[in-house]
Amino acid sequence: MLQIDSRYIEKALTANALEELYPLLQNAIELEHSTIPPYLTAMFSLNPGTNPVQRQIIHSIVIEEMLHMTIAANILNALGGKPVINSADFVPEYPGPLPMGIGNGLIVGLEKYSTDVVKNVFMEIEEPENPIVFKSVSLAEMPTYSTIGAFYQAIQQKIEELAPDELPGDKSKQVTSSFFPADELFPIYTKQNAIDAINIIIEQGEGTSTSPLDQEDELAHYYRFEELYKGKRLVKDDTAPNGYSFSGPPIPFSPDGVFPLFPNTKTSMLPVGSEEWNRMNEFNTSYYSLLSGLHTTFNGQPGMLDNTVGVMYDLKLTAQKLCATPFPGKPGYNIGPSFEFIVPAGS
Amino acid sequence: MSYLHAPRLVFTGDFLSDVSTVNNDTAHYNNATFQPNFQDPGQGATNGWWNPEGGAVFDFQNCAVKQIFLPDGTTQSSPADDIIIGQAVVGAEGRPTGKMVDLDPDAQMFSALWCVQLRICTANGDLLFKGDITTTSFRDLQMRQLDGGKSNGQPLGASWTSVITNVEWGALAEQSAFLKTLRTTTQNNTLAINMNPFGYYYSHNDGRFSLGRIIGSIGPYFENEPFTFAAARRLYGINYTPSARGTFFSISNFLVEPDAKRVSVDFGASFPVADSIGTVNYKQDLRLAVSKIPQAGVASRQTPTFYINPNDFIEIGALDYQSDPNWLNQTGGIVSFNNLPDTTVSALAANQLILVSPSTSQPGQFAIIAREAIDGLVARADNFIQRLDDGQSVNIDFYAYQWGKLLPNASISVTLDPPTPDTPVGPQNPISEIYGNNFPAEGLTFNGQISTNPQGKAQMQLTGNAIYSPRVYIDGQIYFITYQTPTVDQAFGTEQVVVHLRDYFEEIANPVWGDISEMMIQYSNLYPIMSKYVVNLADPEALAEKKKILIFAFSRDMNDTMHMPVTRDLSSTKRNTILNWLHNPQIAPKPVVRSEAREAKAANPVAPGTALTDKQASYKEAVKAKNGSFPGFAATNDLFENL
Numbered sequence: 007m008l009q010i011d012s013r014y015i016e017k018a019l020t021a022n023a024l025e026e027l028y029p030l031l032q033n034a035i036e037l038e039h040s041t042i043p044p045y046l047t048a049m050f051s052l053n054p055g056t057n058p059v060q061r062q063i064i065h066s067i068v069i070e071e072m073l074h075m076t077i078a079a080n081i082l083n084a085l086g087g088k089p090v091i092n093s094a095d096f097v098p099e100y101p102g103p104l105p106m107g108i109g110n111g112l113i114v115g116l117e118k119y120s121t122d123v124v125k126n127v128f129m130e131i132e133e134p135e136n137p138i139v140f141k142s143v144s145l146a147e148m149p150t151y152s153t154i155g156a157f158y159q160a161i162q163q164k165i166e167e168l169a170p171d172e173l174p175g176d177k178s179k180q181v182t183s184s185f186f187p188a189d190e191l192f193p194i195y196t197k198q199n200a201i202d203a204i205n206i207i208i209e210q211g212e213g214t215s216t217s218p219l220d221q222e223d224e225l226a227h228y229y230r231f232e233e234l235y236k237g238k239r240l241v242k243d244d245t246a247p248n249g250y251s252f253s254g255p256p257i258p259f260s261p262d263g264v265f266p267l268f269p270n271t272k273t274s275m276l277p278v279g280s281e282e283w284n285r286m287n288e289f290n291t292s293y294y295s296l297l298s299g300l301h302t303t304f305n306g307q308p309g310m311l312d313n314t315v316g317v318m319y320d321l322k323l324t325a326q327k328l329c330a331t332p333f334p335g336k337p338g339y340n341i342g343p344s345f346e347f348i349v350p351a352g353s
Numbered sequence: 354m355s356y357l358h359a360p361r362l363v364f365t366g367d368f369l370s371d372v373s374t375v376n377n378d379t380a381h382y383n384n385a386t387f388q389p390n391f392q393d394p395g396q397g398a399t400n401g402w403w404n405p406e407g408g409a410v411f412d413f414q415n416c417a418v419k420q421i422f423l424p425d426g427t428t429q430s431s432p433a434d435d436i437i438i439g440q441a442v443v444g445a446e447g448r449p450t451g452k453m454v455d456l457d458p459d460a461q462m463f464s465a466l467w468c469v470q471l472r473i474c475t476a477n478g479d480l481l482f483k484g485d486i487t488t489t490s491f492r493d494l495q496m497r498q499l500d501g502g503k504s505n506g507q508p509l510g511a512s513w514t515s516v517i518t519n520v521e522w523g524a525l526a527e528q529s530a531f532l533k534t535l536r537t538t539t540q541n542n543t544l545a546i547n548m549n550p551f552g553y554y555y556s557h558n559d560g561r562f563s564l565g566r567i568i569g570s571i572g573p574y575f576e577n578e579p580f581t582f583a584a585a586r587r588l589y590g591i592n593y594t595p596s597a598r599g600t601f602f603s604i605s606n607f608l609v610e611p612d613a614k615r616v617s618v619d620f621g622a623s624f625p626v627a628d629s630i631g632t633v634n635y636k637q638d639l640r641l642a643v644s645k646i647p648q649a650g651v652a653s654r655q656t657p658t659f660y661i662n663p664n665d666f667i668e669i670g671a672l673d674y675q676s677d678p679n680w681l682n683q684t685g686g687i688v689s690f691n692n693l694p695d696t697t698v699s700a701l702a703a704n705q706l707i708l709v710s711p712s713t714s715q716p717g718q719f720a721i722i723a724r725e726a727i728d729g730l731v732a733r734a735d736n737f738i739q740r741l742d743d744g745q746s747v748n749i750d751f752y753a754y755q756w757g758k759l760l761p762n763a764s765i766s767v768t769l770d771p772p773t774p775d776t777p778v779g780p781q782n783p784i785s786e787i788y789g790n791n792f793p794a795e796g797l798t799f800n801g802q803i804s805t806n807p808q809g810k811a812q813m814q815l816t817g818n819a820i821y822s823p824r825v826y827i828d829g830q831i832y833f834i835t836y837q838t839p840t841v842d843q844a845f846g847t848e849q850v851v852v853h854l855r856d857y858f859e860e861i862a863n864p865v866w867g868d869i870s871e872m873m874i875q876y877s878n879l880y881p882i883m884s885k886y887v888v889n890l891a892d893p894e895a896l897a898e899k900k901k902i903l904i905f906a907f908s909r910d911m912n913d914t915m916h917m918p919v920t921r922d923l924s925s926t927k928r929n930t931i932l933n934w935l936h937n938p939q940i941a942p943k944p945v946v947r948s949e950a951r952e953a954k955a956a957n958p959v960a961p962g963t964a965l966t967d968k969q970a971s972y973k974e975a976v977k978a979k980n981g982s983f984p985g986f987a988a989t990n991d992l993f994e995n996l
Contacts, residue, residue, distance in 0.1 A: 055885075288414075313915075327406065
């Protein structure tokens with residue numbers, strides 16, 4: 007069961023000033039970001055033209071993780087803090103634990119798509135506080151562990167308690183985008199804006215406590231991954247105890263339509279100076295460019311967000327070409343994107 | 354000419370050019386005859402050449418500042434001398450990379466950089482300065498590699514000259530004496546840049562696929578100077594090398610600064626190299642000199658070498674390059690001679706610079722490897738690559754110089770090249786009929802007789818008029834417009850203004866899929882990277898699903914790196930029609946039959962098989978070379994040894 011190191015929740019709950027929430031919101035930004043490379047690696051491993059539902063579901067979740075990262079950064083800015091996105095510390099080492107001890111030692115790596123990865127990693131990451139069990143065993147006793155949702159709730163509670171109605175941050179630093187609906191990504195000027203925004207993160211990730219849907223009537227991440235795991239759509243079902251069951255249309259999965267990525271590929275595994283090594287450097291150069299662009303975006307130049315969207319396409323195209331490339335010296339494997347932090351000017 | 358002025362810096366490294374190649378074949382534009390295998394890598398018209406999945410990315414890789422040249426004539430190359438030496442030259446950060454694209458499949462020799470940002474940073478990423486390189490196209494293509502390009506496949510090199518605008522100076526710039534001087538010397542907070550790419554890899558050899566070597570120099574910009582070429586004097590190669598089917602040292606810029614008693618010659622675009630990475634391993638005795646007598650030799654197979662008696666020149670000095678195989682990469686190939694004697698300086702004021710080598714066949718004589726333009730005359734168009742919609746006008750800027758000084762009252766005649774014939778399907782052209790260029794003549798309006806003003810500059814207004822699909826399945830037409838002064842120096846030949854005039858097209862306010870499907874299917878055919886990885890451009894439902902991001906890209910300014918189409922070959926009326934469709938995607942066909950093109954295509958005035966001009970024929974050969982279907986250049990083993 008996915009846990010967050012309870013120290014972080016305690017830190018939130020014992021905060022006496024908004025400044026004490028800054029590092030926690032920075033952690034939140036890092037956490038939201040840290041899920042994206044594993045999800046994207048799985049998505050990029052799907053051969054173009056195959057497994058469209060798998061691609062579509064992961065893509066929809068990645069987009070929301072980006073939204074959550076943006077919201078967390080907006081809240082940090084609204085409270086007067088400064089998001090840091092362009093530093094080596096920002097990028098997790100894969101395989102490894104996610105920030106804040108998420109999952110009580112859950113090790114997350116960069117791997118090709120498989121139902122095992124969906125079940126054992128992705129669903130673990132997105133595990134709600136009280137996962138609703140649909141048409142299977144009866145609800146067991148509710149465990150009392152803390153989740154990412156509880157962490158956000160703790161921050162939300164403290165903002166409510168400590169913050170003035172008008173938040174102190176520089177309003178011109180708030181980031182919005184035409185790529186997200188205005189009722190999901192909105193500028194955070196007031197305490198109420200911050201509370202509403204945190205609800206969006208929690209519900210998109212976990213659903214509400216009684217429904218797998220969030221406020222936009224979309225399935226929460228956990229249940230979208232569960233659809234992939236079960237190979238069936240989760241649909242309304244009046245005959246089911248919770249009103250939903252995995253009785254919808256099947257989601258076909260073709261394991262042949264997945265590139266056999268070498269798990270947790272690193273640049274150092276590739277022959278120095280080879281074409282593959284160059285392409286990996288190109289990928290990580292784009293990754294750095296993206297982080298750097300986001301850093302600028304969240305530190306006073308919100309208009310830069312559009313440019314970072316372009317960098318995401320550079321990153322995606324390079325990653326997909328890597329995934330289609332055989333791994334030199336590792337027969338049967340292809341190259342996965344490594345998501346390593348490099349400063350391109352460095353040598 | 355500023356990139357040769359002091360202070361200047363030289364950088365060397367690699368460039369990545371992930372150009373797409375399905376569009377290198379004109380016949381691939383015909384949707385009716387397109388086959389899926391045209392998207393597979395491979396030579397020949399029925400394949401997609403070396404990089405069908407290219408995405409047009411251009412970026413700097415492994416580039417670093419090698420040395421700097423100061424106003425007092427000294428060169429520094431140690432990081433201890435100035436903080437900028439050794440620092441990295443990199444591309445954009447936080448925004449997509451620059452792009453490299455051709456004007457058109459019928460105009461492939463003018464590959465242009467778009468939206469390239471250049472930054473000079475420390476290893477930690479701390480900024481010295483950055484700026485945006487204004488769009489610029491290949492000029493001065495010339496033979497570089499003595500090995501014939503055997504490992505990489507492309508032995509030619511070229512030059513990109515431009516300016517860097519929007520210059521931002523990092524906090525660290527204060528710690529560089531060089532940058533402080535550059536900043537106070539340059540004008541308009543703009544810098545001059547010249548880059549010489551060569552050694553590009555079509556092949557998957559040496560880990561360098563889609564990489565090439567690039568040598569750049571950055572110096573001050575001066576107002577009122579051209580942007581895409583240096584306001585320089587020029588040396589032209591006049592020694593015919595059979596294996597290269599032409600000359601080495603074909604084109605070099607140089608600057609004479611009488612006050613500083615200095616001549617600086619840029620061999621960065623012309624110095625023959627042993628291999629794709631710029632190694633110099635031949636050791637000829639090469640000397641710069643001023644010819645006391647006019648030189649008008651032109652290299653030919655019949656007269657491969659011209660000689661000069663040492664009494665007829667004033668020697669400036671020998672090129673000191675032999676001791677270091679890395680000389681070109683380290684120096685950028687720019688050679689400066691300082692403290693010239695007054696006689697040399699005054700001789701240079703109205704006499705030709707020459708590059709000579711002692712003759713072995715005629716002892717006591719010197720072979721002329723390169724000579725300055727006849728009478729020191731240089732006349733060039735600046736904005737020589739144009740994309741025009743009908744009804745649009747643009748002023749083409751011309752500059753004339755003699756002995757490096759702006760030349761008033763120089764007459765320049767500008768002529769549309771003769772039409773090239775259509776090529777019917779046949780054994781040499783298996784896929785589709787290919788239509789000719791340069792017609793209809795009435796597509797362009799311009800006054801072909803111009804003369805430079807007292808400042809040595811002339812402008813010619815060029816207007817695009819409505820044309821109706823003269824190339825049937827490719828939008829618009831390519832026009833080559835040759836310009837020349839009354840005497841043409843055949844060692845260099847003439848240059849051209851090249852225009853892509855888009856077809857007349859009336860914007861459709863409420864289009865259905867059928868109104869844009871041919872355009873979108875063509876892009877889908879030509880750029881498989883899009884359909885494979887981003888969105889199937891031929892599928893209206895997929896487009897509708899991704900309409901948000903597509904509207905974003907199709908509505909970006911042409912000078913935004915995210916602009917779609919990346920080739921920048923769409924008229925604004927067609928682009929707006931696509932946007933109109935994306936805003937309201939109507940997938941079902943219109944209930945009424947849509948009206949077909951209202952005008953028949955303009956007929957080609959010349960019959961198939963009509964002979965090409967020499968220039969047109971050599972362009973055709975050059976395109977073959979570019980696409981790797983040329984029989985190949987032989988290696989040159991004994992350059993200048995037996996002259």
